[in-house]
Amino acid sequence: MKALVIVDVQNDFCPGGTLAVAGGDRVAAPLARLAARIAAAGLPVCARRDWHPPDTAHFKDAGGPWPAHCVRDTPGAELHPDLVLPPEAVLLSKGVDPQADGYSAFEARDETGRDLADLLAAAGVDQVCVGGLATDYCVRATVLSALSRGLGVSLLTDAVAGVNVQPGDAQRAVREMVAAGAQLTTTDQVTLNGPDQGQGGNR
Numbered sequence: 001m002k003a004l005v006i007v008d009v010q011n012d013f014c015p016g017g018t019l020a021v022a023g024g025d026r027v028a029a030p031l032a033r034l035a036a037r038i039a040a041a042g043l044p045v046c047a048r049r050d051w052h053p054p055d056t057a058h059f060k061d062a063g064g065p066w067p068a069h070c071v072r073d074t075p076g077a078e079l080h081p082d083l084v085l086p087p088e089a090v091l092l093s094k095g096v097d098p099q100a101d102g103y104s105a106f107e108a109r110d111e112t113g114r115d116l117a118d119l120l121a122a123a124g125v126d127q128v129c130v131g132g133l134a135t136d137y138c139v140r141a142t143v144l145s146a147l148s149r150g151l152g153v154s155l156l157t158d159a160v161a162g163v164n165v166q167p168g169d170a171q172r173a174v175r176e177m178v179a180a181g182a183q184l185t186t187t188d189q190v191t192l193n194g195p196d197q198g199q200g201g202n203r
Helices: 024-040 116-123 135-148 169-180
Strands: 002-007 045-050 090-094 127-133 152-161 183-185
Touching: 002 024, 002 116, 002 135, 024 045, 024 127, 024 152, 045 116, 090 116, 127 135, 135 152, 135 169, 152 169, 169 183
Parallel strands: 002 045, 002 127, 045 090, 127 152, 152 183
Antiparallel strands: none
């Protein structure tokens, strides 16, 4: 079974946000369309969000690497308005611990405390399509985590964007994901049953 995993399409990661990714807003609409199609087929849709407390070791003012972003219950932490999710979608939160943080969606939990691996296993998922922000950080970590768990992964190339702290970081991350076994595809190429059209995927 296939599932869609959406990573951090939140206002603070989009233009105008405190940790904006260039073009980050453009991933929202294609992911929303795919989410509707996946959910209509009865397949799981999981959306992960950064959900930080106001004070966390993740932020620069506490010695962390990043400016304050996606502070829980603030407009910056809200999902981008173009990312309209179906009612069946499961929302998972990451970064809630002020002393610990990670990048992979597999470190996030839903409101009942279940993590992404548990949710996918319970649904019988063996393939995931991954899109969101940012290619070179949380998307990369999520894809590599999924592959390490034996899941097939399709990276949605029209629905990701990179931070590129160093020029070319996003492109290098894509090459790393493909080398690890991810397939490159687009939201329009995703099939509801069987492998997606695209390139890569050889381990």
